[in-house]
Amino acid sequence: VSRRYVAFAPDLFATRYAKTAHGAIAYGSDPVVAVIDPALRGRRVRDVLPYLASDAPIVGDLASTRPFAPTALLLGTAPLGGVLPEGWRSTVVEALTSGLDVVSGLHAMLGEDPEFAAAARVGRATISDVRAAPPPRLFTGAAFGVRAVVLLTVGSDAAVGKMTAALELTAAARAAGTDAHFVATGQTGIVIAGRGTAIDRTIADFSTGAVEELVVADGDAELLVVEGQGGIAHPAFAPVTLALLYGSAPDALLLVHRPTRERAEGFATPIPPLRDLVALYEALCATVKPARVIGVALNTGDLDAAAAEGALVAARAATGLPCADLVRGDAAAFYAALRPMLAGKGSPR
Amino acid sequence: VSRRYVAFAPDLFATRYAKTAHGAIAYGSDPVVAVIDPALRGRRVRDVLPYLASDAPIVGDLASTRPFAPTALLLGTAPLGGVLPEGWRSTVVEALTSGLDVVSGLHAMLGEDPEFAAAARVGRATISDVRAAPPPRLFTGAAFGVRAVVLLTVGSDAAVGKMTAALELTAAARAAGTDAHFVATGQTGIVIAGRGTAIDRTIADFSTGAVEELVVADGDAELLVVEGQGGIAHPAFAPVTLALLYGSAPDALLLVHRPTRERAEGFATPIPPLRDLVALYEALCATVKPARVIGVALNTGDLDAAAAEGALVAARAATGLPCADLVRGDAAAFYAALRPMLAGKGSPR
Numbered sequence: 001v002s003r004r005y006v007a008f009a010p011d012l013f014a015t016r017y018a019k020t021a022h023g024a025i026a027y028g029s030d031p032v033v034a035v036i037d038p039a040l041r042g043r044r045v046r047d048v049l050p051y052l053a054s055d056a057p058i059v060g061d062l063a064s065t066r067p068f069a070p071t072a073l074l075l076g077t078a079p080l081g082g083v084l085p086e087g088w089r090s091t092v093v094e095a096l097t098s099g100l101d102v103v104s105g106l107h108a109m110l111g112e113d114p115e116f117a118a119a120a121r122v123g124r125a126t127i128s129d130v131r132a133a134p135p136p137r138l139f140t141g142a143a144f145g146v147r148a149v150v151l152l153t154v155g156s157d158a159a160v161g162k163m164t165a166a167l168e169l170t171a172a173a174r175a176a177g178t179d180a181h182f183v184a185t186g187q188t189g190i191v192i193a194g195r196g197t198a199i200d201r202t203i204a205d206f207s208t209g210a211v212e213e214l215v216v217a218d219g220d221a222e223l224l225v226v227e228g229q230g231g232i233a234h235p236a237f238a239p240v241t242l243a244l245l246y247g248s249a250p251d252a253l254l255l256v257h258r259p260t261r262e263r264a265e266g267f268a269t270p271i272p273p274l275r276d277l278v279a280l281y282e283a284l285c286a287t288v289k290p291a292r293v294i295g296v297a298l299n300t301g302d303l304d305a306a307a308a309e310g311a312l313v314a315a316r317a318a319t320g321l322p323c324a325d326l327v328r329g330d331a332a333a334f335y336a337a338l339r340p341m342l343a344g345k346g347s348p349r
Numbered sequence: 350v351s352r353r354y355v356a357f358a359p360d361l362f363a364t365r366y367a368k369t370a371h372g373a374i375a376y377g378s379d380p381v382v383a384v385i386d387p388a389l390r391g392r393r394v395r396d397v398l399p400y401l402a403s404d405a406p407i408v409g410d411l412a413s414t415r416p417f418a419p420t421a422l423l424l425g426t427a428p429l430g431g432v433l434p435e436g437w438r439s440t441v442v443e444a445l446t447s448g449l450d451v452v453s454g455l456h457a458m459l460g461e462d463p464e465f466a467a468a469a470r471v472g473r474a475t476i477s478d479v480r481a482a483p484p485p486r487l488f489t490g491a492a493f494g495v496r497a498v499v500l501l502t503v504g505s506d507a508a509v510g511k512m513t514a515a516l517e518l519t520a521a522a523r524a525a526g527t528d529a530h531f532v533a534t535g536q537t538g539i540v541i542a543g544r545g546t547a548i549d550r551t552i553a554d555f556s557t558g559a560v561e562e563l564v565v566a567d568g569d570a571e572l573l574v575v576e577g578q579g580g581i582a583h584p585a586f587a588p589v590t591l592a593l594l595y596g597s598a599p600d601a602l603l604l605v606h607r608p609t610r611e612r613a614e615g616f617a618t619p620i621p622p623l624r625d626l627v628a629l630y631e632a633l634c635a636t637v638k639p640a641r642v643i644g645v646a647l648n649t650g651d652l653d654a655a656a657a658e659g660a661l662v663a664a665r666a667a668t669g670l671p672c673a674d675l676v677r678g679d680a681a682a683f684y685a686a687l688r689p690m691l692a693g694k695g696s697p698r
Contacts, residue, residue: 081487082554107485107554136456138430139585141616204556204589205431205456205549233636235595236488239588240553246584264637267490272636280636283629287582287621288613 003030003101006065007076008091013037013058014048016159020105021076023188025052027167030194032056033068035076036091051301051327062094072101078187082107082131092116099123105130105187107201130190131198139208143249144289146219148181149341151294152250153228154281156274158237158265160258161299161326162228163189168297168331169254170225176335178342180223183214185244189227199229199247200240207240211247222342226250232280233272234264245284250291251341253281254334255319256326258299259311274318294337295322352379352450355414356425357440362386362407363397365508369454370425372537374401376516379543381405382417384425385440400650400676411443421450427536431456431480441465448472454479454536456550479539480547488557492598493638495568497530498694500643500687501599502577503630505623507586507614509607510648510675511577512538517646517680518603519574525684527691529572532563534593538576548578548596549589556589560596571691575599581629582621583613594633599640600690602630603683604668605675607648608660623667643686644671 005028007013007021013035025032025045034057035045041060045052059065062073073095079085084092084106092110095102096119104110104127111117111127120127143150151169153162166182166189173180182189184196202210211226218224226248230237255278263270272280278293285291296315300308308325315323324333354377356362356370362384374381374394383406384394390409394401408414411422422444428434433441433455441459444451445468453459453476460466460476469476492499500518502511515531515538522529531538533545551559560575567573575597579586604627612619621629627642634640645664649657657674664672673682 081485107552136430141584200552200554202553203456203549204551204553204592205586207553207588208585232633235490235637236557237554238595238633238637239556239592242591243553243588246587269637276632276636280632283625283632284581284587287625287629288584288587288618 003072004070005030005032005072005074006062006070007032007035007074008088009035009037009076011037011039012077013040017077017079019159020078020188020191021074022049022052023163024074024076024191025054025056027192029192032074033070034059034065036061036065062091070100072103074191075102075104075106078105084108084110093119096120096125096127097123099125101126101128103128103130103191105191105198107131130187131201133202134197134210134213136203136206137209137213138206139212139247143212143215143247146215148219148221148224149252149338150215150224150226150248150250151252151254151338152226152244152248153254153256154241154245155228155231156255156257156271156277157231157261158234160256160261161297162256165254165256165297165326165331166225166227167192168326169334172331172335173223173225178223179221180225181218181221183218183224183226185211185214185227186229199243204239207243208247211244215248223338231264232284233269233277235267235269242284245281246288249289250285252338253285253291253293254295254297255281255293256297256299257315260302274315278319293321295324295334297324297326297331297334300325300327352421353419354379354381354421354423355411355419356381356384356423357437358384358386358425360386360388361426362389366426366428368508369427369537369540370423371398371401372512373423373425373540374403374405376541378541381423382419383408383414385410385414411440419449421452423540424451424453424455427454433457433459442468445469445474445476446472448474450475450477452477452479452540454540454547456480479536480550482551483546483559483562485552485555486558486562487555488561488596492561492564492596495564496694497568497570497573498601498687498690499564499573499575499597499599500601500603501575501593501597502603502605503590503594504577504580505604505606505620505626506580506610507583509605509610510646511605514603514605514646514675514680515574515576517675518683521680521684522572522574527572528570529574530567530570532567532573532575534560534563534576535578548592553588556592557596560593564597572687580613581633582618582626584616584618591633594630595637598638599634600694601687602634602640602642603644603646604630604642605646605648606664609651623664627668642670644673644683646673646675646680646683649674649676
């Protein structure tokens with residue numbers, strides 16, 4: 001389905017809570033033609049967030065998006081807990097009755113809401129809950145046998161740039177002629193890729209099976225770059241991280257880190273040193289299928305150039321691994337580190 | 350609710366797949382008055398499984414249980430994947446229409462099945478899906494502040510005896526005068542305790558929150574002994590294990606091991622050495638809230654006495670920790686190791 005999106009992010013577009021909107025603008029195959037955020041109306045996306053490099057206008061309400069001929073409303077924020085803010089209800093109903101599809105990454109399933117279902121019938125519109133879970137299936141071990149080299153991005157915390165790192169590495173591999181696929185495992189990634197499974201929404205017993213299913217489905221590629229979730233040291237989200245770590249049966253890991261993050265998102269627990277994180281991720285993999293961390297990707301979006309360079313030097317010294325700056329640099333170093341593995345695989349084990 | 354159970358375990362009662370039936374017989378507060386297993390009909394429970402020490406008769410079908418005046422049918426096995434075997438359907442309908450409540454630990458929610466719901470109305474019976482998930486809530490960190498000392502049982506694999514170890518330790522602590530509570534986190538434990546949450550059935554993002562809720566609800570006890578699930582080295586179930594490890598915010602861990610188990614249940618991956626498992630569990634806890642393994646409980650049910658003693662000696666040598674045999678010994682050593690912690694806590698941190 002090719003769409004023209006309006007991204008709905010009232011009062012939050014400039015914040016990291018709007019990461020679904022930002023991701024769709026930066027990496028989506030379908031264009032975001034307008035953004036709704038009354039607090040920023042009259043400006044353009046690039047005025048607010050220059051790195052997104054988009055001229056899409058920011059307007060105050062749904063009616064004001066008509067000149068841009070959208071075909072779908074994208075709920076562009078991911079509130080903690082995934083509940084629909086009550087103030088959004090009227091806009092969702094208005095969109096559906098006027099014939100706009102609604103795409104949601106919330107835990108709450110909008111398609112199961114009677115008012116939304118009725119509005120969709122009126123407008124002949126569809127509701128796409130990208131976080132809807134696939135049918136339950138247990139992990140079988142089939143992921144151990146795929147042809148593709150599998151790389152998983154893992155984090156020093158939640159919300160540090162694991163999806164961005166995966167997308168950038170996929171692009172670098174494709175630019176070098178490798179048949180690389182991005183495997184989406186969260187709501188923003190699914191909006192960008194047009195497919196995938198939100199692992200955080202699966203039943204815990206079947207979470208590894210849901211990851212395995214994604215890897216097996218794309219297993220004939222040369223390289224699968226799997227979007228990681230959460231962080232192994234995050235008190236709330238680590239089980240989802242581990243579902244990715246075991247379910248994707250990776251051959252290699254890429255550790256993503258935000259040097260300014262000192263404590264786990266939402267908690268007082270400190271982020272462990274990079275060396276400890278590398279050792280912990282590798283020790284977990286060793287119990288099931290060994291995999292090494294092949295590099296550290298830094299998210300330096302909130303550092304100046306000198307501080308970013310300092311963070312790179314420190315990360316190299318701490319880990320002895322290839323390190324690159326995702327904001328000021330590129331993912332070529334990680335692709336280079338993967339190349340010997342690509343040559344060595346290529347037939348099912 | 351006080352019940353008189355019939356445990357339904359056709360063709361499987363003598364196997365480990367009937368662990369829900371075995372647990373209810375060994376530890377349940379409500380009696381199991383009969384077992385249905387056509388393959389073993391005419392015998393008594395203690396003839397088949399002497400350690401259960403029960404005279405309950407084994408019969409071939411539901412009609413034959415009438416003389417024992419049951420009030421509820423307990424689905425006594427936990428098939429992998431948790432789907433209802435199609436051959437069980439007629440017995441479930443027969444039980445409900447004749448007025449027996451049905452208690453199920455399957456992933457499949459029997460209460461949502463139209464045929465079962467109709468049968469329950471006919472017989473004025475209830476359907477209790479003990480694995481039903483509580484309302485979603487995120488982990489908040491409230492578990493870090495409970496008054497109780499929290500001990501979690503962790504495993505070298507799935508199905509090694511974590512629930513039994515937790516029940517035995519709870520009993521040892523109570524015998525010594527400590528206000529200890531068993532916290533049930535799986536279907537068998539819930540049947541035994543009459544309450545709890547099946548963590549494997551929760552949505553992955555909320556799995557740590559569901560564990561936290563159990564610990565906070567009982568947080569004023571002196572000692573909470575939390576039933577662990579799966580194993581950190583199990584390819585399929587480790588995310589549930591980690592939800593328990595972080596969500597319960599334990600002060601101490603008890604590692605449970607079955608010396609004869611060489612590979613992860615259902616997979617070819619070898620069980621890591623005990624030392625590595627201790628280090629891995631402690632390294633994970635260290636990232637969120639430090640906790641130490643205070644002992645190793647061995648499940649020696651499939652060893653003779655000499656081999657069991659050898660396994661104990663080997664476990665002590667490998668870990669340097671208090672080790673005890675759950676089958677031939679008791680949990681007093683672990684309670685002794687916990688005592689200094691009980692004296693030191695007692696007010697909220």
